[in-house]
Amino acid sequence: MPRTPRTAIRGGLLVTATDETPADVLIEDGRVAALAAPGSAYAAGWTAERTIDATGRYVVPGGVDGHTHMELPFGGTYASDTFETGTRAAAWGGTTTIVDFAVQTRGRTLREGLDAWHAKADGRCAIDYAFHMILSDVHEGTLKEMDLLVSEGVTSFKLFMAYPGVFYSDDGQILRAMQRAAGNAGLIMMHAENGIAIDVLVEQALAEGRTDPRHHGEVRRALLESEATHRAVQLARVADCPLYVVHVSAQEAVAELARARDLGLPVFGETCPQYLYLSADNLAEPDFEGAKYVCSTPLRPREHQAALWRALRTDDLQVVSTDHCPFCFTGQKELGRGDFSKIPNGLPGVEHRMDLLHQAVVDGRISRRRWIELACAAPARMFGLYPRKGTIAPGSDADIVVYDPAARQTLSAADHHMNVDYSAYEGRQVTGQVRTVLSRGEVVLDERRYTGRAGHGRYLPRDPCQYLT
Ligand code: URP
Ligand code: ZN
Numbered sequence: 001m002p003r004t005p006r007t008a009i010r011g012g013l014l015v016t017a018t019d020e021t022p023a024d025v026l027i028e029d030g031r032v033a034a035l036a037a038p039g040s041a042y043a044a045g046w047t048a049e050r051t052i053d054a055t056g057r058y059v060v061p062g063g064v065d066g067h068t069h070m071e072l073p074f075g076g077t078y079a080s081d082t083f084e085t086g087t088r089a090a091a092w093g094g095t096t097t098i099v100d101f102a103v104q105t106r107g108r109t110l111r112e113g114l115d116a117w118h119a120k121a122d123g124r125c126a127i128d129y130a131f132h133m134i135l136s137d138v139h140e141g142t143l144k145e146m147d148l149l150v151s152e153g154v155t156s157f158k159l160f161m162a163y164p165g166v167f168y169s170d171d172g173q174i175l176r177a178m179q180r181a182a183g184n185a186g187l188i189m190m191h192a193e194n195g196i197a198i199d200v201l202v203e204q205a206l207a208e209g210r211t212d213p214r215h216h217g218e219v220r221r222a223l224l225e226s227e228a229t230h231r232a233v234q235l236a237r238v239a240d241c242p243l244y245v246v247h248v249s250a251q252e253a254v255a256e257l258a259r260a261r262d263l264g265l266p267v268f269g270e271t272c273p274q275y276l277y278l279s280a281d282n283l284a285e286p287d288f289e290g291a292k293y294v295c296s297t298p299l300r301p302r303e304h305q306a307a308l309w310r311a312l313r314t315d316d317l318q319v320v321s322t323d324h325c326p327f328c329f330t331g332q333k334e335l336g337r338g339d340f341s342k343i344p345n346g347l348p349g350v351e352h353r354m355d356l357l358h359q360a361v362v363d364g365r366i367s368r369r370r371w372i373e374l375a376c377a378a379p380a381r382m383f384g385l386y387p388r389k390g391t392i393a394p395g396s397d398a399d400i401v402v403y404d405p406a407a408r409q410t411l412s413a414a415d416h417h418m419n420v421d422y423s424a425y426e427g428r429q430v431t432g433q434v435r436t437v438l439s440r441g442e443v444v445l446d447e448r449r450y451t452g453r454a455g456h457g458r459y460l461p462r463d464p465c466q467y468l469t
């Protein structure tokens with residue numbers, strides 16, 4: 001393994017979830033060796049083989065995206081980013097760790113699913129990666145395997161209250177998995193939508209000729225997200241287990257989480273940039289363009305966004321991840337022409353999360369430190385990777401982004417790096433841009449020139465959720 005050169009990042013404003021201070025960052029053997037007052041380390045005789053000038057820029061931790069789906073099989077096709085293309089795009093966007101979802105296929109073991117995901121990712125990632133495990137077939141054998149996986153560093157399990165016949169678990173299966181997680185320190189992640197009721201509404205809509213993409217949003221009613229969220233919280237209380245609700249989009253679901261947290265329950269939630277910036281208006285775009293925005297939970301009417309932003313400020317939601325799950329418009333989203341239920345669910349976004357959240361800083365919605373909390377520190381803690389990831393502190397991996405807060409850019413499929421033929425944010429102007437990215441001390445993006453490589457990224461076994469210890 002080649003040694004990474006002793007590196008200094010000089011002259012920037014260091015921003016972590018807890019501090020903002022002008023500081024030089026000194027890097028040795030891929031880790032942060034020290035933080036120093038500007039210029040002081042050099043004055044004291046510290047030498048660097050490589051110096052990165054961060055004058056006028058922020059120096060922030062690499063992003064931790066706790067929810068991605070590279071190569072996910074869905075709806076008869078596969079998410080279009082491989083681990084190679086998706087992690088490269090993540091690096092371009094300042095994300096240096098992803099936690100992707102390995103899938104248990106029905107009738108198969110967790111081990112088989114996990115091995116299959118290792119085989120997809122091994123030797124291909126540009127940045128470090130870890131896995132959650134999707135449980136699609138909860139039975140006694142699955143429950144036993146959960147213990148083994150936790151002991152190996154796969155410490156979180158996603159269950160689905162949606163997608164009957166595919167990923168769906170019933171309440172009994174959910175309760176059993178939660179009881180097991182309560183005993184083995186696993187974290188249950190929940191896709192909270194009442195899929196049984198949604199499927200009735202889907203059938204009725206199609207029978208009435210309501211086949212356009214916008215009906216995807218209409219049948220997946222906010223009430224069916226909040227009902228499922230409420231049910232998940234109550235089941236977690238019965239099992240005495242922590243709960244993390246993924247891709248929260250409805251204000252009513254946020255209210256359920258806030259109520260649970262007000263009771264002091266170990267209930268957590270994430271939302272995603274698409275729910276903060278896009279809306280049901282996009283789903284209603286004509287000529288089937290709305291298919292580009294089909295994901296579940298669905299985009300909601302714009303009015304829901306204020307509740308999401310508020311929850312991000314008040315900590316009723318702790319994490320922003322992307323749920324990156326791209327499908328090309330041509331040939332993939334098009335599978336659902338004439339039947340919205342056949343449009344593969346998911347949006348591309350792994351490249352844009354850091355920038356879109358920085359835009360919220362520019363817009364005065366969140367502070368700089370909250371930006372880093374939501375995008376780096378909280379997901380690292382939630383998924384047992386802190387302080388190795390999610391911060392810049394002595395001993396941490398030198399996963400570092402040099403960020404220009406004043407650069408202006410226009411997001412577009414014309415120059416993004418995700419392997420997908422459209423951008424959900426086409427034409428959106430944002431202020432702020434990732435300039436240089438280090439992953440374990442190796443420069444993978446150098447003033448917007450890609451210098452990374454497939455295979456640099458390492459698999460990360462994880463500790464249990466660090467909000468509970
Ligand atoms: O539409 C989505 N979210 N696709 C990815 C699978 C999931 O439910 O997270
Ligand atoms: Zn989901």
Ligand code: ZN
Binds near residue numbers: 067068069323325
């Ligand atoms: Zn997802």
